[in-house]
Amino acid sequence: xxxxxxxxxxxxxxxxxxxxxxxxxxxxxxxxxxxxxxxxxxxxxxxxxxxxxxxxxxxxxxxxxxxxxxxxxxxxxxxxxxxxxxxxxxxxxxxxxxxxxxxxxxxxxxxxxxxxxxxxxxxxxxxxxxxxxxxxxxxxxxxxxxxxxxxxxxxxxxxxxxxxxxxxxxxxxxxxxxxxxxxxxxxxxxxxxxxxxxxxxxxxxxxxxxxxxxxxxxxxxxxxxxxxxxxxxxxxxxxxxxxxxxxxxxxxxxxxxxxxxxxxxxxxxxxxxxxxxxxxxxxxxxxxxxxxxxxxxxxxxxxxxxxxxxxxxxxxxxxxxxxxxxxxxxxxxxxxxxxxxxxxxxxxxxxxxxxxxxxxxxxxxxxxxxxxxxxxxxxxxxxxxxxxxxxxxxxxxxxxxxxxxxxxxxxxxxxxxxxx
Amino acid sequence: xxxxxxxxxxxxxxxxxxxxxxxxxxxxxxxxxxxxxxxxxxxxxxxxxxxxxxxxxxxxxxxxxxxxxxxxxxxxxxxxxxxxxxxxxxxxxxxxxxxxxxxxxxxxxxxxxxxxxxxxxxxxxxxxxxxxxxxxxxxxxxxxxxxxxxxxxxxxxxxxxxxxxxxxxxxxxxxxxxxxxxxxxxxxxxxxxxxxxxxxxxxxxxxxxxxxxxxxxxxxxxxxxxxxxxxxxxxxxxxxxxxxxxxxxxxxxxxxxxxxxxxxxxxxxxxxxxxxxxxxxxxxxxxxxxxxxxxxxxxxxxxxxxxxxxxxxxxxxxxxxxxxxxxxxxxxxxxxxxxxxxxxxxxxxxxxxxxxxxxxxxxxxxxxxxxxxxxxxxxxxxxxxxxxxxxxxxxxxx
Numbered sequence: 159x160x161x162x163x164x165x166x167x168x169x170x171x172x173x174x175x176x177x178x179x180x181x182x183x184x185x186x187x188x189x190x191x192x193x194x195x196x197x198x199x200x201x202x203x204x205x206x207x208x209x210x211x212x213x214x215x216x217x218x219x220x221x222x223x224x225x226x227x228x229x230x231x232x233x234x235x236x237x238x239x240x241x242x243x244x245x246x247x248x249x250x251x252x253x254x255x256x257x258x259x260x261x262x263x264x265x266x267x268x269x270x271x272x273x274x275x276x277x278x279x280x281x282x283x284x285x286x287x288x289x290x291x292x293x294x295x296x297x298x299x300x301x302x303x304x305x306x307x308x309x310x311x312x313x314x315x316x317x318x319x320x321x322x323x324x325x326x327x328x329x330x331x332x333x334x335x336x337x338x339x340x341x342x343x344x345x346x347x348x349x350x351x352x353x354x355x356x357x358x359x360x361x362x363x364x365x366x367x368x369x370x371x372x373x374x375x376x377x378x379x380x381x382x383x384x385x386x387x388x389x390x391x392x393x394x395x396x397x398x399x400x401x402x403x404x405x406x407x408x409x410x411x412x413x414x415x416x417x418x419x420x421x422x423x424x425x426x427x428x429x430x431x432x433x434x435x436x437x438x439x440x441x442x443x444x445x446x447x448x449x450x451x452x453x454x455x456x457x458x459x460x461x462x463x464x465x466x467x468x469x470x471x472x473x474x475x476x477x478x479x480x481x482x483x484x485x486x487x488x489x490x491x492x493x494x495x496x497x498x499x500x501x502x503x504x505x506x507x508x509x510x511x512x513x514x515x516x517x518x519x520x521x522x523x524x525x526x527x528x529x530x531x532x533x534x535x536x537x538x539x540x541x542x543x544x545x546x547x548x549x550x551x552x553x554x555x556x557x558x559x560x561x562x563x564x565x566x567x568x569x570x571x572x573x574x575x576x577x578x
Numbered sequence: 579x580x581x582x583x584x585x586x587x588x589x590x591x592x593x594x595x596x597x598x599x600x601x602x603x604x605x606x607x608x609x610x611x612x613x614x615x616x617x618x619x620x621x622x623x624x625x626x627x628x629x630x631x632x633x634x635x636x637x638x639x640x641x642x643x644x645x646x647x648x649x650x651x652x653x654x655x656x657x658x659x660x661x662x663x664x665x666x667x668x669x670x671x672x673x674x675x676x677x678x679x680x681x682x683x684x685x686x687x688x689x690x691x692x693x694x695x696x697x698x699x700x701x702x703x704x705x706x707x708x709x710x711x712x713x714x715x716x717x718x719x720x721x722x723x724x725x726x727x728x729x730x731x732x733x734x735x736x737x738x739x740x741x742x743x744x745x746x747x748x749x750x751x752x753x754x755x756x757x758x759x760x761x762x763x764x765x766x767x768x769x770x771x772x773x774x775x776x777x778x779x780x781x782x783x784x785x786x787x788x789x790x791x792x793x794x795x796x797x798x799x800x801x802x803x804x805x806x807x808x809x810x811x812x813x814x815x816x817x818x819x820x821x822x823x824x825x826x827x828x829x830x831x832x833x834x835x836x837x838x839x840x841x842x843x844x845x846x847x848x849x850x851x852x853x854x855x856x857x858x859x860x861x862x863x864x865x866x867x868x869x870x871x872x873x874x875x876x877x878x879x880x881x882x883x884x885x886x887x888x889x890x891x892x893x894x895x896x897x898x899x900x901x902x903x904x905x906x907x908x909x910x911x912x913x914x915x916x917x918x919x920x921x922x923x924x925x926x927x928x929x930x931x932x933x934x935x936x937x938x939x940x941x942x943x944x945x946x947x948x949x950x951x952x953x954x955x956x957x958x959x960x961x962x963x964x965x966x967x968x969x970x971x972x973x974x975x976x
Contacts, residue, residue, distance in 0.1 A: 180894045188898060192905040195920055206918040207703050241705045259771065260944060284763040293770035293941050295914055303768045304709035310764040311716050318758035319724035326728055326751055338731055349723050354716065365715055366693055367708060370668050371700035503605055507612060
């Protein structure tokens with residue numbers, strides 16, 4: 159009974175402390191919440207792309223009587239049917255545009271060269287559109303490249319058709335006279351203008367886009383990613399909570415209440431069992447709260463109760479053993495902060511908790527993960543998320559508990575020697 | 579002079595505490611290397627969307643359509659059974675599914691191509707899929723239309739020999755037009771402003787990001803001195819001296835400023851010497867951002883130190899501030915990869931201005947002038963936090 163009393167006292171202390179609650183529950187939810195908002199939560203399931211401001215410098219000087227391809231490009235980019243993230247403005251000179259780009263008031267500059275129309279309407283002529291962009295941006299420039307590619311396809315398509323026609327006609331001995339060339343070029347240009355206009359927006363678009371959402375109650379990929387990140391954060395902060403609770407041993411030693419406990423009829427083993435039970439229970443309660451709140455707030459589906467129970471058991475067992483060993487290494491209560499901060503950060507990082515949402519990590523890094531109990535606790539939650547075979551989840555729990563037992567034994571031996 | 583004495587006392591206290599070494603030096607160094615390793619470089623070549631491709635047609639033009647989409651740097655294609663593909667798109671494992679209908683190749687040469695259906699996942703922005711598929715579709719249909727017109731214009735000499743020869747001629751001309759398209763008369767040359775090396779070094783993103791993040795985290799050590807003073811009653815002793823309350827806050831603020839600046843200097847040197855981040859290409863601009871960021875953080879540190887009643891609260895407030903400011907401000911990951919609303923909120927934070935100040939020099943290759951606006955904004959935030967700290971200090975003291 160005394161062990162239970164000690165455990166309940168420590169448990170109450172941990173959950174009455176606003177600081178402990180903030181660190182054990184608030185911070186992991188805060189981190190996952192920020193990522194949830196960053197990658198979709200603020201705009202529903204489909205986060206709108208950030209605005210991308212483009213300046214177009216039209217230096218084109220078309221020959222008299224020719225079409226004005228530079229203006230056509232400006233009109234194309236400024237078309238109201240363009241995506242709403244693309245904001246296009248004209249700039250008078252390249253220098254003006256570059257100044258605006260350097261001042262970060264635009265993210266890209268499209269430069270239409272002076273001989274743009276002339277080069278493209280001349281047989282064999284060629285031209286280049288230059289796009290300079292803010293080097294910190296990658297998404298907007300790549301999308302702009304595709305949008306410009308659609309325009310250039312139209313401009314150069316007729317010429318390419320004529321080149322191919324020339325070769326075909328030469329092989330067949332037919333002359334590709336000016337009339338035939340004009341018919342081909344005109345026909346192609348009309349087709350392209352019509353098709354590009356109807357490509358996505360016309361009455362009968364050639365490409366149809368349809369969005370499919372998950373059936374009600376099923377989990378999206380974003381939720382899945384968040385679940386993995388949340389699992390990593392949960393293991394990290396459960397280990398933190400466990401070490402903080404185990405610190406009560408040193409705190410009581412520092413305040414002199416541990417010495418008082420030792421002179422009661424309670425055996426040392428009973429006292430330390432109570433402390434260990436408090437750590438284990440704190441981890442279980444903290445895990446349950448985080449599982450419940452993350453399900454409610456982010457829609458994470460942690461799998462059925464058997465998997466959750468197994469993952470909780472493995473995590474709490476590993477965390478309890480780990481905590482006792484860490485506390486055994488700390489010389490005094492005042493020294494606890496840096497040791498705990500350092501050990502938890504380094505072992506959490508090497509145990510894969512900070513990269514729980516990443517894919518394609520190096521094999522060597524994954525192998526290193528395995529020598530830390532945090533990695534096994536994390537694996538337990540991943541198996542819960544996947545509803546993996548219970549036998550596999552059971553094996554993971556056994557490894558986690560074995561880790562916990564070994565670490566606990568080492569910690570217990572050190573503490574027994576200290577308080578002999 | 580007393581302000582200096584107070585600041586020196588604080589600095590000695592922090593430097594003598596082993597925690598400082600961990601929070602202010604070792605952890606930021608480890609995380610800078612780790613984040614650079616995790617995020618990698620070469621963003622221009624990133625594959626950003628994954629497309630499942632279901633070809634019900636099986637013809638040559640349909641295969642060329644696949645090749646054209648795949649040739650872009652934007653999409654990674656996988657060929658899957660339709661039911662599996664649909665299920666993976668629905669779950670968000672894949673971004674989209676492109677279904678090329680049966681009879682597509684034949685319909686291309688009739689002038690009325692069959693519709694291609696693109697099914698996108700609920701979790702992806704549609705424009706990311708629309709851009710590469712539309713461009714490739716226009717190329718393929720354009721080549722087919724050109725082939726149709728050429729063969730029709732050539733009439734009997736090319737198309738004689740019945741429907742089979744006609745179809746073969748169409749395919750042959752179609753291939754030739756596409757070959758011509760590989761040598762475009764109009765090129766689009768996209769390049770980032772500045773030197774490529776600056777863009778591709780992943781530590782140019784992670785080094786200043788971690789610098790800002792851990793400069794906030796370092797406040798755990800320095801801000802807790804204010805709280806410790808109150809706990810140890812030395813603060814009560816201090817206010818019985820001739821030192822004004824403003825001077826006491828200024829002394830603590832000065833200590834935090836010097837400590838943050840020293841931490842920043844260490845991380846800048848590490849970035850320069852170990853990670854190839856060229857901070858020293860514009861030493862004055864870098865120094866200006868470092869100083870202004872340190873002043874801002876001194877203000878924040880004073881506010882935290884005054885607001886927290888216990889040292890434990892300092893840790894909690896600092897960690898919450900660190901995660902909020904560094905994630906929202908683009909210190910942990912680029913704001914470009916987040917949604918529009920998140921990025922707009924993030925851009926007004928002081929952390930975003932500090933990161934931007936460094937990025938102007940490190941990635942954009944700009945000079946001292948580019949550091950002025952971020953520096954001014956950081957000073958504005960410093961004033962705001964100092965004022966809030968002083969107000970709270972007077973209120974709690976009263």
